[in-house]
Amino acid sequence: MYYTIGEVSNITGLSGSTLRYYDKEGLFPAMGRSNGGIRVFTEMEIGAIKMIECLKSTGLSIKEIKQYMVWYSEGDATLQERRNLFYERLEVVKEQMKAVEKTMAMIKFKCWYYDRALAIGSEEELKQQSTEEFPPEIQELARTFQ
Amino acid sequence: MYYTIGEVSNITGLSGSTLRYYDKEGLFPAMGRSNGGIRVFTEMEIGAIKMIECLKSTGLSIKEIKQYMVWYSEGDATLQERRNLFYERLEVVKEQMKAVEKTMAMIKFKCWYYDRALAIGSEEELKQQSTEEFPPEIQELARTFQ
């Protein structure tokens, strides 16, 4: 199955110019062209785009993702490098997970806090309250985030 | 307790220029100055910085964070606006959580995949294998990410 850049744009939600930019940066080393010079995308590139989005979300730059794509195109000789890359990314994603959990806790506390403040009509009273007066599931959050 | 910009920089890990930039952008509306014009940070600003980092991580821009800080300084009249902001952020953070979980699954699959490939010495065999030959905890990931 072959795809034009417009079709890939519809499938992936990336704009045509983004796809061209990725190509220019070397993110599709195996991609071909038609006789007329038109980019020919295949399932391979659709897969690459999914991988790009994944690696990008772990904080990898376009240049670093290019390195991975080049390794991929070099076959078994670079298995070790690719394995190492994913183990590095695993550590980063573990940190991201912790960070999102911490943010979630803080935001949940603030949601609870402003619900209370609005119920009372004022923040003053709430600030004075000891955390022991808070619901148990909020107490630790309240201690952590004041 | 009062702090100079250098002390706050040490406490928070933000550079002096970042703190000055935040101040210029209106993120510390209640902050004072010494007679000589030196910024005087208090616990209030240390708290604001924690909130800034939290809101930033939910995708809020500096301008939007400024809006929150202005609301905060306006007191009870803006309780509703602040509550709404946190409920919006809650939805964003829920999405972030899902995204990190998806990325985590993909990266874990790739770690397993490259461990296998290296054990075999080649990717070829692995690509041919049906997902049923994979360990149960990997099968769903393998179906999802090929």
Place this chain on the structure above:
DNA sequence: ATAAAACTTAAAGCCAAGTTTAAGTCAAGA
């Protein structure tokens, strides 16, 4: 009193990751 460290400002600079522009070429349907 004086030197050094820490602070002040405004304005320019930097960076990655695209997006836009302009001028032109290609492909598909009537």
Place this chain on the structure above:
DNA sequence: TCTTGACTTAAACTTGGCTTTAAGTTTTAT
């Protein structure tokens, strides 16, 4: 065949969030 929409390129532009620069002022320690 011709029109229309989709594609092509290189290069300039945009954006947010800082960082750097340069020249000067304040604070702290001796």
